[in-house]
Amino acid sequence: MSRTPSNGTKASSSNGTGTGTAPVRTLDDLAALSGVSRATVSRVINGGPVSEATRRRVQTALEGTNYRPNAAARTLASGRSGVVGVVMHLDPHMLFRDPYFSQLLQGMSDALSEQAIGMMLWLGNRSKEETLDHILWMGLLDGVIATAHEQEDRLVDGLLASSLPTVLVGHRRADPAASYVDVDHVHAADTITTHLVTIGRRRIGHITGRRGTVAGEDRLAGYLRAMRRAGLRTDALIVDGDFNKASGTAGALELLDRGIDGLFCANDAMADGALEAIRVRGLRVPDDVALAGFDDLDFAAQLDPPLTTIRQGVRQLGTEAALTLFQLLKDPAGGPRRVILPTELVIRQSTVGGVQRA
Amino acid sequence: MSRTPSNGTKASSSNGTGTGTAPVRTLDDLAALSGVSRATVSRVINGGPVSEATRRRVQTALEGTNYRPNAAARTLASGRSGVVGVVMHLDPHMLFRDPYFSQLLQGMSDALSEQAIGMMLWLGNRSKEETLDHILWMGLLDGVIATAHEQEDRLVDGLLASSLPTVLVGHRRADPAASYVDVDHVHAADTITTHLVTIGRRRIGHITGRRGTVAGEDRLAGYLRAMRRAGLRTDALIVDGDFNKASGTAGALELLDRGIDGLFCANDAMADGALEAIRVRGLRVPDDVALAGFDDLDFAAQLDPPLTTIRQGVRQLGTEAALTLFQLLKDPAGGPRRVILPTELVIRQSTVGGVQRA
DNA sequence: GCCTCCTATGAAAGCGCTCTCAGCCTAGGT
DNA sequence: ACCTAGGCTGAGAGCGCTTTCATAGGAGGC
Incomplete structure (x- = not known):
C-alpha cells in the first residue's frame, strides 16, 4: 500500500502553477508559495482573523x-468531520414503494448540502446489529x-446509548433523553376522525397501521379519543392493517360487512385499497361510506373521488431533523430537542361530496 | 471549539473495565492495557502478522x-478512508417516481455494506457545479x-478530470478512459424491435426516450438498426418522448393516426401511457397494435395486457458498479474497466396474445 | 556448537491539519 | 517620548493511527 493519496489512473498534469512546479498539496506548500506561515493559510481557508x-x-x-x-x-486535528449519518433501516421494497422515504431523504439532503455537510447513508442491507456495528466503527461521523418508526428498535437503542449525537425521525415515548x-x-388522527363525526357519520371504522409502529398505535389512539369524545362506539369497528394497500382492501371488506358509514384508514395506501373494496360492494363514496386517509401522498388527490386526508410535510420533517442535529452539535449541553411539526386536514370529495377540489 | 471527540449529551459511563478506570480511547491505552506496543495492537486490529x-x-x-x-x-495515516461517494444528480421528482434509482442505490448499498465500506450520497439538491465542488472539497473519499445518463454532463466531466477514481453507471462514447x-x-432495443418484426408487424413505431440521454439515443439506434435490417421503413414512425407516461400517450395518439401495427416505447412508463391512447382509439393490444416497452419495472407485468419488455437488472447494475470501483481501487494502474450487463427479452401478452404468462 | 534466516515485536517517523501561545508591531492615551 | 492594549502572525505541539526499519530471539542447517 502506498502512502500517496489515491490518484486513480489519471495523470494530474495541471497544478495551475505551470509545468515542472511541484503540485501544491499541503498547507505548507501553500504557505511557502504565498510567503506566510501554515497557520495563516489555515486561517484564510477557515475564515479566521487575518488582515x-x-x-x-x-x-x-x-x-x-x-x-x-x-x-x-x-478531522483528526479539529474533532469534527462535517459528515453525518442517515440511517433508514427498512425493507428494501419499502424504500422502493413508499415515497415517504425518498421525500424524507430529500429533505435531509437539502438541509445538509445547504451547509456543505456530507451525508453517509445506511439502508437495511444487513441486520440491525451489523448496521449498528458498522456505524459505530465508522467513526468519522x-x-x-x-x-x-418501530416502537422497539435495537438499532435506535444502540445509537442512543452510544456517544453519537442522535436525532430520531419519529419518537418513542420511552426515551425521555432522545x-x-x-x-x-x-x-391529527383525532382531527380527521372528528371531521367524519362532524359530517354526521356515526359508525366510523378504522383500519390501523402496522401494530407496533408509532404511527400505527398513535393514529389508533387518536381515532379512539375522538370517538370516545363523540360518545360513539368502536367495538367491532377496528381492523388491523399493515400500511399496505392490500390490507386496506381486506380490512374494508370486513368492516363493510359489519356495517359502517365512515372509514378512517391509517394511511393513504390503505384508503386506496379500501376504495376498491367499497366499489366491489357496489357502494358509493362518500354517500354510503365517507373515506379518509393519512399522509396526503401525491396520488391521494388523483383518486376517484379525491381523498380526504392528513397532510404532513415529509420533506420538511427531513430538513427539520437535520437542523435539529445541527443545534445538537452546536450546543451539546442543551439537552434533548424535540420538534413537532404541524399537520393539516385536507378535505376532499371522499368525505364531502360537493366540496371544491383543494 | 473543544478538542475532545464529540460526546453528545450522553455520559459514557461504561468503558467496560470497571468504574474509575480511564476510558480506553486510543491504541496506546489499549497497548498499555494488554502490555504490548501500539504497533502490535494495530496489527491485531488490522489483521497483521502477530503470534x-x-x-x-x-x-x-x-x-x-x-x-x-x-x-x-x-485515514490520515493510511491514505484510505473506506468511504466512497455515490452521485445521483437528478430532479427530485425523478428520484421519487422512478424505481430505477432506488433499486440502483440498493444494489450499490448491498455491495458496499458487504465490504463495510461507507457510502456518502449526493443528490440533485444543488447545481452540478456546486455539487462537484462539494465532492472534491470533501476529500475523504x-x-x-x-x-x-446524460450524454453531456459537467459534473461527470469534473469527476473524470479529477484525481478521484470514478465509475459511471451508464456510459458515454466520448470517454475512452472512463x-x-x-x-x-x-x-436490447434491436432485439425487442426484431421481436415485433418476427411476429409479423411491418409498420412499427417508436417513441423515443428523452433525447440527449444515452438510453434515449441508443434505444433509438437499436430500433433503427433492426428496422433497417428487416428492410422496413421508419419515416414518420418516430416520435420524441421524454420517458414520462404522458409523453407515451401523446406520442401514441400521433402514431396511431399515421397508422401502425406495432409500437416500441423506449421505456415501460411510456408504454403504459401508450396503452391508454390505444384504448382511447378503441383498438386492441396486441391484435391491432403490438406493444413493447423497456425496463421491466414491477408494474409492467401488471398491465392489461401484461407488457412485453426488456429486463435489465438495475439492482445488479448497482452492485456491479461498486465491485468495479473496488477493482479500480485495488489496482489503479489496471486501466479503465468496462462492464456490460446482459438484458433479457421478456415476452408477454402485449405482443403475443396467447402466450403463457412469464 | 556456530552461523544464517526468519518471525515477532517495538521504536519512532510521519500523515496534514488545527489551535494555543507567545511575540511583534502599531496605535493611541498620557 | 513612554506605556499599554490589541491586532496579526509564526512556531510548535499535538490529534491517533499506520508503516517502515531495526532488533531480539529461535529454529534449523552444517
Whole structure:
C-alpha cells in the first residue's frame, strides 16, 4: 500500500502553477508559495482573523492551484468531520414503494448540502446489529439521524446509548433523553376522525397501521379519543392493517360487512385499497361510506373521488431533523430537542361530496 | 471549539473495565492495557502478522473495552478512508417516481455494506457545479460512483478530470478512459424491435426516450438498426418522448393516426401511457397494435395486457458498479474497466396474445 | 556448537491539519 | 517620548493511527 493519496489512473498534469512546479498539496506548500506561515493559510481557508492584505495574497496564491484540504487531517486535528449519518433501516421494497422515504431523504439532503455537510447513508442491507456495528466503527461521523418508526428498535437503542449525537425521525415515548422530530399522530388522527363525526357519520371504522409502529398505535389512539369524545362506539369497528394497500382492501371488506358509514384508514395506501373494496360492494363514496386517509401522498388527490386526508410535510420533517442535529452539535449541553411539526386536514370529495377540489 | 471527540449529551459511563478506570480511547491505552506496543495492537486490529498468543491477549483486553479506532487518524495515516461517494444528480421528482434509482442505490448499498465500506450520497439538491465542488472539497473519499445518463454532463466531466477514481453507471462514447457499468441499449432495443418484426408487424413505431440521454439515443439506434435490417421503413414512425407516461400517450395518439401495427416505447412508463391512447382509439393490444416497452419495472407485468419488455437488472447494475470501483481501487494502474450487463427479452401478452404468462 | 534466516515485536517517523501561545508591531492615551 | 492594549502572525505541539526499519530471539542447517 502506498502512502500517496489515491490518484486513480489519471495523470494530474495541471497544478495551475505551470509545468515542472511541484503540485501544491499541503498547507505548507501553500504557505511557502504565498510567503506566510501554515497557520495563516489555515486561517484564510477557515475564515479566521487575518488582515485584508494577507488574505488577498493567500487567496491569489490559492487560486493558482488545485489545492484541497485533507479532510482526514482536518478531522483528526479539529474533532469534527462535517459528515453525518442517515440511517433508514427498512425493507428494501419499502424504500422502493413508499415515497415517504425518498421525500424524507430529500429533505435531509437539502438541509445538509445547504451547509456543505456530507451525508453517509445506511439502508437495511444487513441486520440491525451489523448496521449498528458498522456505524459505530465508522467513526468519522459528527452525528446521526435515524428513522424510528418501530416502537422497539435495537438499532435506535444502540445509537442512543452510544456517544453519537442522535436525532430520531419519529419518537418513542420511552426515551425521555432522545432528540426527535415528528408530527402529532394522535392529534391529527383525532382531527380527521372528528371531521367524519362532524359530517354526521356515526359508525366510523378504522383500519390501523402496522401494530407496533408509532404511527400505527398513535393514529389508533387518536381515532379512539375522538370517538370516545363523540360518545360513539368502536367495538367491532377496528381492523388491523399493515400500511399496505392490500390490507386496506381486506380490512374494508370486513368492516363493510359489519356495517359502517365512515372509514378512517391509517394511511393513504390503505384508503386506496379500501376504495376498491367499497366499489366491489357496489357502494358509493362518500354517500354510503365517507373515506379518509393519512399522509396526503401525491396520488391521494388523483383518486376517484379525491381523498380526504392528513397532510404532513415529509420533506420538511427531513430538513427539520437535520437542523435539529445541527443545534445538537452546536450546543451539546442543551439537552434533548424535540420538534413537532404541524399537520393539516385536507378535505376532499371522499368525505364531502360537493366540496371544491383543494 | 473543544478538542475532545464529540460526546453528545450522553455520559459514557461504561468503558467496560470497571468504574474509575480511564476510558480506553486510543491504541496506546489499549497497548498499555494488554502490555504490548501500539504497533502490535494495530496489527491485531488490522489483521497483521502477530503470534497467536499475542493476538489472543490483545483480543481479550479489547473485548473488555468499547474501543473504536479513530477513523480520521486511520485515514490520515493510511491514505484510505473506506468511504466512497455515490452521485445521483437528478430532479427530485425523478428520484421519487422512478424505481430505477432506488433499486440502483440498493444494489450499490448491498455491495458496499458487504465490504463495510461507507457510502456518502449526493443528490440533485444543488447545481452540478456546486455539487462537484462539494465532492472534491470533501476529500475523504476513496472513489466515487456516478450516474451518467446524460450524454453531456459537467459534473461527470469534473469527476473524470479529477484525481478521484470514478465509475459511471451508464456510459458515454466520448470517454475512452472512463470506467463504467451499463447495459447494451442498442442491442436490447434491436432485439425487442426484431421481436415485433418476427411476429409479423411491418409498420412499427417508436417513441423515443428523452433525447440527449444515452438510453434515449441508443434505444433509438437499436430500433433503427433492426428496422433497417428487416428492410422496413421508419419515416414518420418516430416520435420524441421524454420517458414520462404522458409523453407515451401523446406520442401514441400521433402514431396511431399515421397508422401502425406495432409500437416500441423506449421505456415501460411510456408504454403504459401508450396503452391508454390505444384504448382511447378503441383498438386492441396486441391484435391491432403490438406493444413493447423497456425496463421491466414491477408494474409492467401488471398491465392489461401484461407488457412485453426488456429486463435489465438495475439492482445488479448497482452492485456491479461498486465491485468495479473496488477493482479500480485495488489496482489503479489496471486501466479503465468496462462492464456490460446482459438484458433479457421478456415476452408477454402485449405482443403475443396467447402466450403463457412469464 | 556456530552461523544464517526468519518471525515477532517495538521504536519512532510521519500523515496534514488545527489551535494555543507567545511575540511583534502599531496605535493611541498620557 | 513612554506605556499599554490589541491586532496579526509564526512556531510548535499535538490529534491517533499506520508503516517502515531495526532488533531480539529461535529454529534449523552444517
